[in-house]
Amino acid sequence: MKTHHDHYDVLVAGGGQAGLIAAIVAAEKGARVCVLEGAPRTHRGGNTRHTRNLRPMHLGPLSVLSGTYDEEEYWEDLLRVTKGKTNEKLARMTLRKSTEAVDWLESRGVQFQPPLGGTLHLGRTNAFFMGGGKQLLNVLYRHAEGLGVEIHYDAMVTGIDIEDGAFKGLNVGEHRVTATAFVAAAGGFEANIEWLKEAWGDVAENFLIRGTPYNRGTLLRMMLDAGVQQIGEPDQCHAVAIDGRAPKFDGGICTRVDCVSLGVVVNENAERFYDEGEDFWPKRYAIWGRLVADQPNQVAHVIIDQKAKGGFMPPVFPAVVADTIPELAEKVGIDPVQLEKTITEYNAAAQPGSFDHTELDGLHTEGLAVNKTNWARTIDQPPYSAYSLRPGITFTYLGVEVSEKAQVQMASGKECPNIFAAGEIMAGNVLGQGYLAGIGMTIGNVFGRIAGSEAADYALNR
Template sequence: MQPTQNYDLVVIGSGAAGLAAALSFAEATAERPSPARVALLERSPESERGGATRWTGAFLRITEERKLDPDWPDHVKRVSGGLSDYDYCKTLEREVPATLKFIEEHGVELVFNEFPIAHTFDGGTARMTPPGNPKGGGAAIVSTLSAALDRHNNVDVYFETEAVRLATTDDGAVNGVVVRGNDGRLKLLGSQAVVLACGGFEGNPEMLTRYLGNQACDLPLIAPGIAYNRGDGIRMATEVGADTAGQFDMIHAEPVDRRTTSADAVLYGYIGGIFVNGKAERFFDEGKDTWDNTFELVGYEIWRHQNQEAYWIADAKTLAIPGIENALLSDVPPEQADSLSELARKLGLEPEAVEKTVAEFNAATGPGEFDHTRMDGKSTIGLVPPKSNWAVPLDTPPFIGIPLTAAICFTYGGVRTDVDARVVTPAGIPVPGLYAAGEITGLFYHEYPPATSVLRSLTFGRIAGSHAAAQLS
């Protein structure tokens, strides 16, 4: 097949990683006598550009000095049991300041708003340091970087276009992509380099079932954009000899309000309440750690062991936390009632079972003052499962509750890359001309220390684009 168009770089995917790669490459080559040509491919229509990035609030695990939480690389090492690529994590730490400068110079405004409950984004210690995020969330990143990219006349954006397979030279270098447009026909886009930035396999039920087993089909998507993440980048890369990394049978799932179809309707502010399943039985230690270190575990537990049905129950003490609404991201307010039995009926639970579970919990709560700003040590006594912190009796109306399910946010398993975002073989040798960035790249095992997905997508997308530009002949 002969190329119908020739480019210097083809980027597959228009989320944070893809936009950063295309824009950094376009800017790095802008002063050449003949500007390098870039193609950005996106499976979705233009109205849905941005993938998962567009829908996230995009918490950033950064300090106001524009640095990554210094504990994060070691945090990843601890929870992965040493399986994650530590050099990759340290590279992210080193490069975050440059990444934040990159997006701010293009017009993304970073804000540091107070959050109502403690987290460990600052040095691994539970505290109330305001987390960072772009004003306007991930949508602001997509719109701002897309506008900057659109100002480059040497960049072509193809919507409703699927990447089918990578083209290679006889000696194994990647030199293009076979694509299928909305006319259904195949064509070859020639290129000196390709960046895979098309997400994991969250939107592919077959792959989810292959790696996660039964019940994978019961996982709703946390946002519409990830429906386009079909695992094609992983498939195409492995077809040309790429290695994989990350835990393929693990996912980042989050507890979301099942009363709404709104994207990213996540429950973060649950520390003052309890979780129960469809039988009104507690199943999780809600105080084992701060919300940022447990919300993924709650989501996974709901999906894997609680038949995708759970409920959060709290009382007026949670409502009294200043700004708590900022940690309840659903567009539907919690159910509210003056009695537990009335709340149970609103949630669809058996009132007597709810009252029994809450009475047992209240009787087990120990002494001490409830303090949402730190790990307060207020725990239950003799209760299974325990509540290790914030174990305050649920005895003050109004009582509140939210019915929950688990939604998939991203998959762990993906393509293995080096610190220059180059895709590598099982021997660690870079595949010539092939890069990958974002959630297509495997990194995590066992747990995902959060608020870094957008950061690593932007950072390694930027690195991929800059490195590819430096290799141009």
């Protein structure tokens, strides 16, 4: 790879939403900008390729969004899923600045569509990209190129030079590039199984990686080794229960199984292990990968009956179907006697009430070791269906610490004057654990705009 110039005002590593937005903002301010995308052009954009929405705060109807989603409700949702593991100052700033996200994207050509239904419950909170993440990327790349942003593919950073907290330059193979300001937006390390094993042990060998195979954490590791302050824990991540037939890498969002709250989930011993109806699916789907990871052989099975059909978005793989519970157990490879016992006990514990999947309906079980607190309908209407599950890792939360100006912090306490970060590589500042549907894209959007603006201001005012 050979860049057009040896020196730039702003150099961006990472070509997903956060990096592109940073590049666009910097270029709109008049900076000479170069983007280094580690993946080939066919796989550009990191995990943004697999996204479909972001979650913006809004005080009243906004574009395709209905009603109001104010700061306090948003904050309470975030606090609930993170269990307090978040930087409140940065988190609240993110929520407030998210009010500008949809308009910013629309003014640059991104189109949105009405929200999807079923188990998602996102009509008021999440704005869906028309055409998903690939449409978003295509529009942003086209807009960036129109501004003169130089973009290189297959440009994985192989070395970075940070002296006394300041960025000096980096290498892509043999080629060295320097810049007055640098934006790190190259994602996390979820595709690096060896690094995952450092945190999870050998069970990580059984993880499936929903996102890009190119997020190996190379830049993140180099920055941490150079003395940048770490944020987050290596075993915290966006981990979803996905179809066990999904590919090892890059299966994307269509491999997610969204019917958990409509049925029961059992492990290889045909036993339930967690409350499937704890909360709305967008606030709980990202805990199920971790839950499955804790089960024998990192495998589980979600069981539903005919009543659940049509109430969720089906994954790309068809369900295993049978007319009886024992037959279904045989087909998925678990003990038929134990599964029938589990389902019979669950049905007997289900209390009367009205089912309403648009609300926390309180339809629950009583007397079980693990009760279901909402949507606990009996499973008694054949044919029965099963989806086998494995942990699907989307992105990791270990990253670099940043300020409100997206400036990277050194472990020494020094603030990097010309290094900024956006997207997954710094998302752990807001997401210490758990997940809220769409907030990853919100963080990337907000900090991409901040990082691009601050980097350009630094470069152009030297």
